[in-house]
Amino acid sequence: MKKKLVNEIFWLRAIACLAVVTIHSIQKGIDYYFTGENTPMVYFLHLFYAASLFGTPSFVFISEFLLAKAYPSGVPQGFFKKRVKFLITPFIFMGIVYAFFELGTSITLKSFIIEALKNILIGDYVAWFILLILQFYLLHMFAPKHLSKISPKVVLPIALAINVLYLSFFEFIDPIQAIPFHDYIWDRGYWLLFIGWIFYFALGYYIGKDFESFKLSLQKNGKLILVFTVIAYCMVVGLKLTGILPDSSSKRPDIPIYTTAIICLIFYLSGKLNHAPRLIILISNYSFNIYLLHMTFLYTIKPLPHMNMITYTLFLLILSVTCSIVLATLINKLTFGKYLVGNTLSVGKQTKGNMSIANKKAL
Numbered sequence: 001m002k003k004k005l006v007n008e009i010f011w012l013r014a015i016a017c018l019a020v021v022t023i024h025s026i027q028k029g030i031d032y033y034f035t036g037e038n039t040p041m042v043y044f045l046h047l048f049y050a051a052s053l054f055g056t057p058s059f060v061f062i063s064e065f066l067l068a069k070a071y072p073s074g075v076p077q078g079f080f081k082k083r084v085k086f087l088i089t090p091f092i093f094m095g096i097v098y099a100f101f102e103l104g105t106s107i108t109l110k111s112f113i114i115e116a117l118k119n120i121l122i123g124d125y126v127a128w129f130i131l132l133i134l135q136f137y138l139l140h141m142f143a144p145k146h147l148s149k150i151s152p153k154v155v156l157p158i159a160l161a162i163n164v165l166y167l168s169f170f171e172f173i174d175p176i177q178a179i180p181f182h183d184y185i186w187d188r189g190y191w192l193l194f195i196g197w198i199f200y201f202a203l204g205y206y207i208g209k210d211f212e213s214f215k216l217s218l219q220k221n222g223k224l225i226l227v228f229t230v231i232a233y234c235m236v237v238g239l240k241l242t243g244i245l246p247d248s249s250s251k252r253p254d255i256p257i258y259t260t261a262i263i264c265l266i267f268y269l270s271g272k273l274n275h276a277p278r279l280i281i282l283i284s285n286y287s288f289n290i291y292l293l294h295m296t297f298l299y300t301i302k303p304l305p306h307m308n309m310i311t312y313t314l315f316l317l318i319l320s321v322t323c324s325i326v327l328a329t330l331i332n333k334l335t336f337g338k339y340l341v342g343n344t345l346s347v348g349k350q351t352k353g354n355m356s357i358a359n360k361k362a363l
Helices: 007-033 040-051 055-070 080-107 111-123 126-142 153-171 181-188 194-207 211-220 223-239 254-271 278-285 285-301 309-331
Strands: 349-351 354-356
Touching: 007 040, 007 055, 007 254, 007 278, 007 285, 007 309, 040 153, 040 223, 040 309, 055 126, 055 254, 080 111, 080 126, 080 285, 126 194, 126 285, 153 194, 153 254, 194 211, 194 254, 194 285, 211 223, 223 254, 278 285, 278 309, 285 309
Parallel strands: none
Antiparallel strands: 349 354
8 A cells, every 4th residue: 555645535534434423413312302393403403414424425435445546456465354354353342232232221131132143143233334345345356357447437327327226226116025024124234235335336446546637637626516516415405305215314316426426525625735634633543433432322421401402412423422532542452452342543644744644554
């Protein structure tokens, strides 16, 4: 891997991480205070909720972007084994931990075993995306030798069409009764198959492989990117308000377009800066830990007196991110801590406008 990572990736990873926590904080805030009446406060939070739907898709994009930038044509020996080690062990451990939080006071030995097995075997908790990232790692071992021979002008539209059609199928087609576990598959099981995210893989590959050309194109089309982002966001909100796509989810068929707009916007704006602030680098480096841990705090943090829906949501957002960073720091002081709550990146030391990083730790 090159010894300098693009400055923009710190911004994208940190903002995507905050977007994920924002979504879950808004869910908790509305659930706690909602009285059945759609007040201006509820609408306000839903607008922010819709704006944050790019979070998880951006993480999927980032995983392939970094791989393509580091290994555009092939992977080193032990590539998959190394990554499985640092992903699967925290995935299993946190799957067990979340079984306690999800069951609460109604926990029994039988229910705990069932819940833990669901979390570990089918990703039935917040870290389900790890199973998806592992599929992308496998794809990257074979796909680049084929993708490098085909123009992105051909691959990207095809990948987008496949992605949108797959998501549209589960959005607009009722569960097929003949399919075993159809209710679960239609509810969340279809999230786990890489086809539902294939566009982000293709996009990450081509941008990561030739980032400098992409960056130059962004700087030439700044106004177009801004317009594209506004239109994409209005599309997301409009489709919800009209009832065409009533659910607010990152698995909606319109989200690949919106996520692409946000990625371009973040790359465009952050590309104008010489370096990322320390707070952005901090959140970026702890993003995996935050993703794994933040829901444990959202399960337990209660509102202070005189809070309302919005202040409680902000309280959850700030406190869950802060507590996740603190807890991850403490646990990672143990030699095996990274296998429990994920490895913390140690990248992004600033040196007069340049971003110096520990090369292989970026992946």
